[in-house]
Amino acid sequence: MKNILKISFVLFLWLMCQYSIMAQSENRELISGLFLGISFERFVAQVESNTSYRFYYKSQDILELRVNMSAENNSLSDILSTLFSNTELKFFIDDNQNVYITKGVLVNNTVHQGFKIPSENQNIPLEGQAEIAQQTESTTLDRNTLWEIGSTETHDGSGYATLSGVIQAKSTREPISGALVTGPQISDRIVSDQNGKFSVRLPLGRQSLVVQGFGLGQERRSINVMGDGGLNITMEEDFISLGEVTVSSNRPINVEKVQMGVETMDISTMKKMPLLLGEVDVIRSILTLPGVNTVGEASVGFNVRGGAADQNLILYNEATIFNPSHLFGFFSAFNPDMVNGVDLYKTGIPIQYGGRLSSVLDVEGKYGNAESIQGGGGIGLLASRLNLEGPIGKNTTFNIGGRTTYSNWLLSLLDETTGFNNGRASFYDINLNLSHQIDGRNKLLFTGYLSGDSFRFERDTTFSYSNRNLNLSWIREQSDELSFKTTIGYDGYEFNIISDLNPSNSFDFGFDINQFHFKSLANYTAIPNHKLNFGVSSILFSLNPGTISPKGTGSLILDQRVDTERALESAIFINDEWELSDRFSLSLGARLMFYQFLGPTDVDIYQEGTIRTAETVVETISYSSNEIVQPYFGPEFRIFGRYLLNENSSIKAGFSSSRQHLHMVTNTSAIAPTDTWKLSDRYVRPQIGNQVSAGYFTFIPSRFLEASFEVFYRTMDNLLDYRSGATLILNNAIERDILRTEGQAYGIEVLLKKNVGRLNGWLSYTYSRSLLRTSPDELGQKINMGRFYPSNFDQPHDVFLVLNYEITKRVMPAITANYSTGRPITLPIAKYDYLGVERVFYSDRNDFRIPDFFRIDASVNFEGNHKIEKLAHTSWSLGVYNLLGRSNPYSAYFTPINGTLQGFQLSIFARPIPFITYNFRF
Numbered sequence: 001m002k003n004i005l006k007i008s009f010v011l012f013l014w015l016m017c018q019y020s021i022m023a024q025s026e027n028r029e030l031i032s033g034l035f036l037g038i039s040f041e042r043f044v045a046q047v048e049s050n051t052s053y054r055f056y057y058k059s060q061d062i063l064e065l066r067v068n069m070s071a072e073n074n075s076l077s078d079i080l081s082t083l084f085s086n087t088e089l090k091f092f093i094d095d096n097q098n099v100y101i102t103k104g105v106l107v108n109n110t111v112h113q114g115f116k117i118p119s120e121n122q123n124i125p126l127e128g129q130a131e132i133a134q135q136t137e138s139t140t141l142d143r144n145t146l147w148e149i150g151s152t153e154t155h156d157g158s159g160y161a162t163l164s165g166v167i168q169a170k171s172t173r174e175p176i177s178g179a180l181v182t183g184p185q186i187s188d189r190i191v192s193d194q195n196g197k198f199s200v201r202l203p204l205g206r207q208s209l210v211v212q213g214f215g216l217g218q219e220r221r222s223i224n225v226m227g228d229g230g231l232n233i234t235m236e237e238d239f240i241s242l243g244e245v246t247v248s249s250n251r252p253i254n255v256e257k258v259q260m261g262v263e264t265m266d267i268s269t270m271k272k273m274p275l276l277l278g279e280v281d282v283i284r285s286i287l288t289l290p291g292v293n294t295v296g297e298a299s300v301g302f303n304v305r306g307g308a309a310d311q312n313l314i315l316y317n318e319a320t321i322f323n324p325s326h327l328f329g330f331f332s333a334f335n336p337d338m339v340n341g342v343d344l345y346k347t348g349i350p351i352q353y354g355g356r357l358s359s360v361l362d363v364e365g366k367y368g369n370a371e372s373i374q375g376g377g378g379i380g381l382l383a384s385r386l387n388l389e390g391p392i393g394k395n396t397t398f399n400i401g402g403r404t405t406y407s408n409w410l411l412s413l414l415d416e417t418t419g420f421n422n423g424r425a426s427f428y429d430i431n432l433n434l435s436h437q438i439d440g441r442n443k444l445l446f447t448g449y450l451s452g453d454s455f456r457f458e459r460d461t462t463f464s465y466s467n468r469n470l471n472l473s474w475i476r477e478q479s480d481e482l483s484f485k486t487t488i489g490y491d492g493y494e495f496n497i498i499s500d501l502n503p504s505n506s507f508d509f510g511f512d513i514n515q516f517h518f519k520s521l522a523n524y525t526a527i528p529n530h531k532l533n534f535g536v537s538s539i540l541f542s543l544n545p546g547t548i549s550p551k552g553t554g555s556l557i558l559d560q561r562v563d564t565e566r567a568l569e570s571a572i573f574i575n576d577e578w579e580l581s582d583r584f585s586l587s588l589g590a591r592l593m594f595y596q597f598l599g600p601t602d603v604d605i606y607q608e609g610t611i612r613t614a615e616t617v618v619e620t621i622s623y624s625s626n627e628i629v630q631p632y633f634g635p636e637f638r639i640f641g642r643y644l645l646n647e648n649s650s651i652k653a654g655f656s657s658s659r660q661h662l663h664m665v666t667n668t669s670a671i672a673p674t675d676t677w678k679l680s681d682r683y684v685r686p687q688i689g690n691q692v693s694a695g696y697f698t699f700i701p702s703r704f705l706e707a708s709f710e711v712f713y714r715t716m717d718n719l720l721d722y723r724s725g726a727t728l729i730l731n732n733a734i735e736r737d738i739l740r741t742e743g744q745a746y747g748i749e750v751l752l753k754k755n756v757g758r759l760n761g762w763l764s765y766t767y768s769r770s771l772l773r774t775s776p777d778e779l780g781q782k783i784n785m786g787r788f789y790p791s792n793f794d795q796p797h798d799v800f801l802v803l804n805y806e807i808t809k810r811v812m813p814a815i816t817a818n819y820s821t822g823r824p825i826t827l828p829i830a831k832y833d834y835l836g837v838e839r840v841f842y843s844d845r846n847d848f849r850i851p852d853f854f855r856i857d858a859s860v861n862f863e864g865n866h867k868i869e870k871l872a873h874t875s876w877s878l879g880v881y882n883l884l885g886r887s888n889p890y891s892a893y894f895t896p897i898n899g900t901l902q903g904f905q906l907s908i909f910a911r912p913i914p915f916i917t918y919n920f921r922f
Contacts, residue, residue, distance in 0.1 A: 029053070029097075030073040040065040040083075047076070053093075057101035061089065085218065146206075150227030163223070164199040164480035164525075165231045167192045167211060174367055174397075174435070176235060178253065178264070179213035191253060194364070195475055197483065199525045211235065230480055254706060255697045258577055258587040258642045259348030260652040261710065263289045266341035272804045272814050272861065279380060279917065280336035282363060283324055286344050288800045288816065290710075290749035290764040295793050295823055296853075296890040297908040301325075303793040304346055305712060306745025306770030307358030308719075310664035310677075311687070315353075317365040317433065317447040319469035322493035322513065322677075326427040326453055327405060330382070333451055333467060337376055337387040338401045338431040340364040347656055347693050347712065351575035351589035351638055352521050352535060357660045357689040357716060365447060367435040368397030376921035382407045387431075395437040404428045425455035441477040447489075465495035481526035487519050498551060506551035511676050516540045533589075534574040541567045541662070545676055546730045562732050565679045566598040566626075569661055575638065582644070587654075589638035595661050597630040597681045599623030604733065611780040612683070612736045630682045634659055649698035660687040663720050665728050676729070678720075683735035685718040704756035709748070716743040721774065723781055739783065740775040743791065761803040761814075770794040783845050790824040790846045797821045810863040814879075815856065822850040828894055828901060840894075840901060850892055850905075856883045859915075878916040885912045 029051045035043055040062045044055045053076060065087070071079055076099070080091050088104045149163055167176045175196025182190070184207060192198045202225050211219040211233055219235050254262075263286070270285045283302060286292050291305050301309030301324065314321045316334065324333045345353070345360040353360045366389070373390035387401030405427050429451035436444040449469040456462040471489035478484065494512035499505065519537040545562035575589035603621045610616040623629050640654030663684060666675040680686045695710035719741040722728065726737035747768025754760045770791040774782040783789065798820040806812050824846030831840050859879025882888075887910040894903045 031076060031079060032072050034070045035067045038067050040067055043067040052097045053099055055099045061103040147221060147223045147231055149223050149225045149231060150229030160201050160203055161225050162199060162228045163202050163231060165233060166196045167198060167233050167235060168196055169235060176213055179211055181209060181211050183207055183209045201528055254708060255650050255699050258585045258640050260640060260654055260695050261347030261693060263344040267336060267339050272812060273802060273816060279331055281332045282334045282339060282342055283332040288802050290751050290766045291346050293795055293798050293820060304359040305714060306768055311356050311358035313353060313356035313360045316363045316449060317471060318487045319447055319449060319471045319489055320491040321467055323465055323467060327407060327425055334363055335385055335401045335403050335429060335431055337385060338365050340366050347691055348640055351533060351573045351591055354571055354591055354636060355660060357658050357687050365433050366399050367433045368399035370397050378917050378919040380917040381915055397435045399433040401431045423457040427453040443475040445473040447471040461499045463497055468492040481524060483523050485521045489517050491515050500551050503552055503554040504556050506555040507548055507557040508551045509548045511546050512544045513677050514542045529579040531577040536572050538570040541679055543677060543679055548730060560730055562730055563601050567679045568596045568598060570594045585642050587640040591636040593634050593636060593659050595632040596628045597679060599627040599629055600625045601629060603629060603682055632680060632686050648701060651696050653694040656691050658689045687719060688717045690715050704754055706753045708751045711748050713746040719743055721783060740778050741772050742775050743772045745770045758806040764800045766798040767796055769796060792824060795821045795823055813860045815858045817856045820853045822852045825850050825892055850889045853888045854886055855888060857881050858883050873921045875919045881913040881915060882909045883912055
């Protein structure tokens, strides 16, 4: 009996592994089984004996083909697509379950009585050949159809024609940006833009296209180019793996593109990283990249190539986010379920963006699934999130998401001596993205964002701040060569401080900034070897620098208000990406900025050649509403060149200039809720920056390694610093307390990245210096006697290591390690008696440094099973932040205790912090 059971069990396994092929329905036969090293003919015999499929092929075409894969309820078309992906074999399955396989010749119409190869003229006819060829629902048919592009009447006689189209995700119908379009006749790598559009110049005749993108399968199209025309391509997400298939291009985008100083990260990469409290975080993710750092843990904002935090333009679907954080910097302002990916421009900033000196962080939001209602979310120790997306009718999609926190329990666990154990903190954010396809050439996009934070450490004072954003974009495809994107919107930020414990001193203090913006961008590709971008933009600023009012009838606080500021900033811009040859390309851009500081306001005029004080005012000029108080005009330039040394390496160099009319008034290193903003006026001039950079970029195909080496040098003028004892809040004459400052920054950035394989990640190293000095023509006090001194965010050495290892498709541990030089600090170095009073003598500004920073984080992501049909897809993220429990200093400060000045070191996370998050999608 025991032997019979053994034989039965072995026989059962053999049957399941060799040819467990199941017919699921009359219309769709799915295949399951383990096919290890068998010939293709044996594979065909097993399929034909258990299904209604019948194969037609030539024996010599498949003689060397071996089948080595596992399948579980997969369609035959998916299996054959995987088997033939790196061969010349092609296939077509007709309605009668006949499978035709050819080598080198596309099959799309044949008869099954005796196999024969079709002629080139037996392609499926297309309607409107000069128009865009639309996709069918069958991806297999798309891959095995010869698509005729244009007609002989639509080419110009040069022997070449222009092929244009849009690349979309099959499941959501959303455009795919950054997809590569390659082919034997394409010398350059063509990349789809943010609207999924691509355009390529091709010789007439038969040829093939290959399209591939991150997290997507590979799509192939055989085309016959007869004239100018188009082809739209849909791509499927690569969820099912029938065997290990590696898809790679000859060189990555970073080698090919003209721009430099650009870093791209998709949301799937961010999800693999061990981040604070288990929450995917856009800001923390970009801090792992070279040239980007922060002044310390739990700080808001980031610094790029020696610039201040307010010199970064942070965009979410074209909306400006002024404060990018929640909960003291523990969470970023971006819900990860509403984000596709991010682009960080450190020097090669696209010409349509302006108004900041250091960088642009462009966060791309998701606009919703077009096929079905889906959702997801996560539950963590401090916060939870939920989102829902799907179609509304035929042409509209939505994506709505929200987050909130329940962090008070954590504050209550703090030591009573900290004074924070009675604190309270909360935040929320709500996103709404809508997409509406008006017709084949017109599309509307809407983005709405609202966030709010509130916290207090003592019972008497509550801090709160919020972001508010509304955007509407209209995308118009005028033709295959010309498209427009026009955006109008509103961005707002405000904060409030309320103190009401002591009735006589109760107050309500507030600040807000509002801007209404308009931008129209055109893309034109009709000129061979040129890609033109041009347009106009305008921003109307309305800024309330601060108000304070009594809180309650018993308060003795007096009403005080700083004059409202208004300004109009406009620009016209144009950029030409010019391909001079297969190896050499240029990107030439210019942007003209027009700025007008507007009334109503009163402006004090000071005596020439004197320090600005109340005593040196000679007259006051009053300006009426909308009257121009102070205009500024100036150009910005973006000039970059790329030379391909070979298929896998390039060198680049460039120059960029920028102007910034909006300034943050702060005496802290990081962005704080109490910071205010200031517009350029008669005395506060616009910040001006210039940067030169050069770099070497390479890709090693054999090891799938990408490497880059960049050097940069930048200068900055008209920065703000402050006199000793300056009043920064509720100051109607801030020009009396500011010092015009100039800066310089330089450094090198090295990045080594591996995106393919079970072990992947990157190593970044930055050496940079950021130095400031009081402008030589500034009157009176000069910091450090007019010498250059380190800025608050000068950290010469910064190293970041990110490693992910895929144990299985469901278990993925990750580790990050970060080392950086301690930031500068000013310390008391002596004390002395003056008229019987003990005084403290301080060092030169930023003459010392706090100890160096070092931290290791670790996490493990556990994915649920990968079955397609189930109620919800779930995963767990758990790990430890600050694995070694290192007490990294955030700052050092001194305070008198019993008459003696004593120093203290502040650390934000001085012990390991475990986290766990449950994520789900349905």
